[in-house]
Amino acid sequence: MRKFDFGRLTACAALVAAPLLAGSILMAQSQPVAVPPLPPAPAPIMPPVLVPGHTVDLMTAEGMAQFGAQWKIMEARLVEAPALPNTMPGYDKSFDISPKAGASGFDDSKWPTIEAKGLADRRGGGRVSFIWYRTNLTMPAKVGNFDTKDSIAVFTAYVDDYAEVWLNGAMPRRAGRPSPATIQGFNIPNRVVLSEKISAGDKFELAVFAINGPISVAPPNFIFFRESKVEFYR
DSSP states (O other), rough: OOOOOOHHHHHHHHHHHHHHHHHHHHHHHHSSSOOOOOOOOOOOOOOSSOOSEHHHHHHHSHHHHHTOEEEEEEEEEEEEEEEOOTOTTOOOOOEEEEEESSTTTTTOOOOOOEOOOGGGGBSOOOOSSSEEEEEEEEOOOOEEEEEEEEEEEEEEEEESEEEEEETBBBOOOTTTSTTTTTOOOOOOOEEEEEEESSOOTOOEEEEEEOOSSGGGGGGGSSSSEEEEEEEEEO
């Protein structure tokens, strides 16, 4: 009676199993990898279009003093980053913005401080460039003779050429809806509602991401504010 050669049998089994195992690994690698979703952004609120009851110019020292505020700035740059999971073949890297200064509580203590009138200065290296502007506003009980209590406060960032506005660590937006905190168009103001019911002592952390554009043109000019203000409505 012929004896089984268990060594040969084991080797044959391994040869048969290897392609199956490799195929299983490839299938596992090709399965979608879960990417944590971004936290939901707050819904945008459309600002009033009526004549404001009072306006404070944030491009003046007097205006910033009303809110006990100062402006800080920092250039932002494109940095290389790894491609996202499940990226199509041929894309082995991506790009990100640094620093990401829209987050609430972002430490800008080492950033340069500028005078309010310095918002009008031409900044950046031209072409495709980005600048962060940050400030913290504390709402007074009165601005001039205007009582702020229960009023609607709207912040305007009119940047040459584009801007995105982060309010208290978030950029209010919804796909398919007008979202004033996102880019509004070429040289068009962003008018973002700070609060629909102001109380004295309310605090607002603002970060404006300014962009030189149109981006695909790489324009031979620079970034600056045309206007920055807080409007109050009743």
